Amino acid sequence: MTVKDILATGNFTAISLPDEGREINGVYIGDLLSWVMGRAQADNAWITIMSNINIVAVASLADVACIILAEGVTVDETIKTTAEAKDVNIISTSMPAYEAAMELAKMTV
Amino acid sequence: MAESLYFEYPVDGENFASAGQASTRVKRNLRELGLDSETIRRVSIAMYEGEINMVIHARGGVAKIEVTDSQIIIILEDKGPGIANIEQAMQEGFSTAPDDVRSLGFGAGMGLPNMKRYTDYMNIDSVVGEGTTITMKVNY
Ligand SMILES: Nc1ncnc2c1ncn2[C@@H]1O[C@H](COP(=O)(O)OP(=O)(O)OP(=O)(O)O)[C@@H](O)[C@H]1O
Ligand SMILES: [Mg+2]
Secondary structure (H helix, E strand, C coil): CEHHHHHHCCCCEEEECCCCCCECCEEEECCCHHHHHHHCCCCEEEEECCCCCHHHHHHHHCCCCEEEECCCCCCCHHHHHHHHHCCCCEEECCCCHHHHHHHHHHHHC | CCCCEEEEEEEECCCCCCCCHHHHHHHHHHHHCCCCHHHHHHHHHHHHHHHHHHHHHHCEEEEEEEECCCEEEEEEEECCCCCCCHHHHCCCCCCCCCHHHHCCCCCCCCHHHHHHHCCCEEEEEEECCCEEEEEEEEEC
């Protein structure tokens, strides 16, 4: 499953998509950044409601495949351009984290 | 590589929005050197946690990185308040982060434990009122 495949479901919107072909191997849900750094695995999709600029550095350094902003959370233009420059995929959805994760789980089987 | 490479980056203690810049640069350098992605990830995570700590807790500092043919050595130096009780600071969940940085997602008290977990060696040298020097090594 790639980030592009997730978008194709129609339930997610692209915010920053520098690497849409990136493979996703699982999901990590969390908002506390050090938990994400410590527990998310490389190539996970990271589902969060955190929307400040620091999520871009965390996603890049923890090497996750994409950030999925749940609950209809939005980000400002600076975050979008920073993410594009740092090669970080960000997509969003109006679904809560659990439902977004379920959507991805359906796709992996 | 025959000789060691050295990188040095200032860590700005004022600018929260750009926190993580030194770690991001190191990641890019290690990629250019052709290191494997797992090693790069371990260095990136450990260094980011240390860099963020310097911004949140110590008003910035300097990051020094040495790449040898078998390990990456990360030295983070600050002239912040120091850590009075290192054993307590190393415990998962211990944090003195103020509310404004907690609202950004920091302050879980997991940074120092992450640094230990992702490195092969970690030492904290700290004097209250003078500053903190953290040395980490990642073998590859
Ligand atoms: N460079 C430093 N200078 C002074 N105190 C520090 C420094 N680094 C860590 N500390 C102290 O150690 C505590 C624990 O650090 P740790 O990184 O584990 O958690 P945190 O920074 O509070 O939260 P998190 O890293 O999960 O966002 C900090 O709250 C702070 O009191
Ligand atoms: Mg920390």
